[in-house]
Amino acid sequence: MKRVLVTGMGMVSAIGNNVRQNHESLRKAHSGIGKAAFFESVYASQLPFGEVKLSNDELKKLQQLQTATGYTRTCLLADKAFAEAITDAALTQGQLSSFDTALISASTVGGMCLTDQLYEDANHKSEGSEYLESYGCSAHALKLIKRYHIKGFTDTINTACSSSANAIMLGARLIRSGRVKRAVVGGADSLAKYTVNGFNALKILSQSPCKPFDVNRDGLNLGEGAAYLVLESEELAASKKVYAEVAGFGNANDAHHPSAMSDEATGAIRCMREAIGSAGIDAAQIGYVNAHGTGTQNNDQVEFFGMGELFEKLPPYSSTKSFTGHTLGAAGAVEAIYSILGIVHSELFPSLNVAEPINGFESAPVSEWKGGHNLNYVLSNSFGFGGNCTSLVFASIN
Template sequence: MNRGIAITGMGLISSIGNNVEENLASLTSNKTGISRITQINTVHKNDIMVGEISQTNDMLEKKLGLAPNSYSRTPLLGIVAAKEAIAQAGISNIKDCKTGLISGTTVGGMDKSEQYFYDYFESDDHWNHINGLHAGDSTQKIADALGLTESFVTTISTACSSSANAIMLGARMIKAGELDRVIVGGSDCLSKFTINGFKTLMILSDTYNTPFDENRKGLNLGEAAAFLVLESDEIVLRENKKVLAYVKGYGNANDAFHQTASSENGDGAVLAMEKAFQTAGIEPSDIDYINAHGTATPNNDLSEGRSLIRIFNGNVPEFSSTKAFTGHTLAAAGSVEAIYSVLALQNNIIYPNLGFKTPMSEFDLVPETILKHKEINTVLSNSFGFGGNCSTLIFTKEA
């Protein structure tokens, strides 16, 4: 039986809160973070709705003591979340054991590189932002801010499953003895490139997203950063650490169906969940709550719904998607919802699937629509990315 990897700290900033506590308050009071665009000058600002963080880059830089216009938004958000996680874990010396950082992102420094793109051949004044386009740059900036200058630092960019895969890799590295502690998660900000890209796919909603509803119109893009501190049993025992929850199981698979769509029957999702159950050493019947990927696109909700029916043999536990609160935060989604899963365990609650009214015609699945109190010991969280990359995480109260 897998003992699980201890989670000792969590940090989060999203459109519904600037820290973990504020996010929980929003989740339990039906406070959505979906609104019209205010911080990006895009021609689509009146066409779509997003999950936008209210703090500007200037505000974040001042909060972190950084020079104006020095960092793109992705690492700014990431540093805020990672520092909160480290503080909760009570880490005063981040170099006291083998510590690493695994961060997921898709946007990277795109918000700044697109801003100065047309100056590329005219001036070197903003070369730092042009060079900060790639995904690894944001991870390195987060690592530098945490003092992880000579540690294992890497980036995962598997689209919307990125930070879920970061958690999985971190758990595996601790289990293998490669690391004693690892900060895992992801960060993504809104950018014109992202908005335009999803707009061409015709899957953005002009109103609030409604996961698993027959009349869903598409997703709301969101921005967020979320990180968790994973630590080995030895560190937990040595420092008498409080354990928030455990990473019990994980699985990753690819249905190799389409560049941006999931297979209609959820083949990759089924494989990922099967692997997660195998790793955890538990059965589907042990799951008390499912935090679904639930993007509110026609394809995703159909594919995921069918995969849940298959893996649970028609007896699907209570489930909901929290993306109606935050929007789809892309690479950060897996770690955002990992923290929501841990909060569900700690508080014995199931979050409402906001906006749901009409069951889908293809099957008889109805998510939870009001906040529900229930004894919860095991939570399954799904994250599915473009390219068919499917990941499942299982969290438990006990090791």
């Protein structure tokens, strides 16, 4: 099978408008969770969010989209991260338009970030806005396809919080099997009344910055962002800068509950085991786990239990959602890039806000930035509603 190499990365999140800024914030333990400035909701003044620090107008200006129509915030975030990724990989227009290049994106909110406008349009309370074709999950991907003249295989995935991890997995599988030579993969989601009200109804939104894997954790913080990776086959990447290899992946669905995982961690264990197995390594070779770590009672306990069942000795682990909030469909790609940054720079990034670890300090998550920590293999977990669980293994190219 062909090796799948990462040659470009781009992202925007609550802790930075590009990969470099995100990396700096991780190293300085600078969280982006706080009061929202642009999200309009009754909860904006009551709850903390991981909001991107750019307005829609600023995003339009940065991406030279001032005269474009139908671009929701999700579309704008996607364009920002996508443009950085393809520039980082030095892709030409010819390469982007090649039938050997795939685009696989992901989103859970999509254009429903315009919840009020969607209501107006759907109920004929307006004369029809510019967003009539922008409410779907795939609207941002269609914008990318049109703007960047993408002609190859395209797809948009919505498997809740594992969406963009599954986009990475699908892109890697297409390259491994020889169906394409290159894939731009990732996802985007923005804050929306639709999701905030929904998560609030589940009573899993914290009123303070989240504290994954802490005994007193009381919920998650919703965030927004976008992240894309350029994956290329080994022959295409021979003369290029390469960050890491997508060495393994696994997906499982325990279908235990619409919004909770089984206490036995059935799906979590299976996808982690499959990812490690498909990478051709032993569990003991994993040097760090970027955990799903939402900060909810169910997720963190189940994930911790699953890791304990899989690893004879628990490797260093942490949840970077304590920096960005839970970015839903973008989370898998955001955290994939963080995992790769750890490999490239030999670093471990911390879980913030943990005062009392769930199983004692001997098994606590990483509590502070650590440099000089050589990483050959990193496991990145993304667990979605309905039990759709995905794990990815990234490997050093050295």
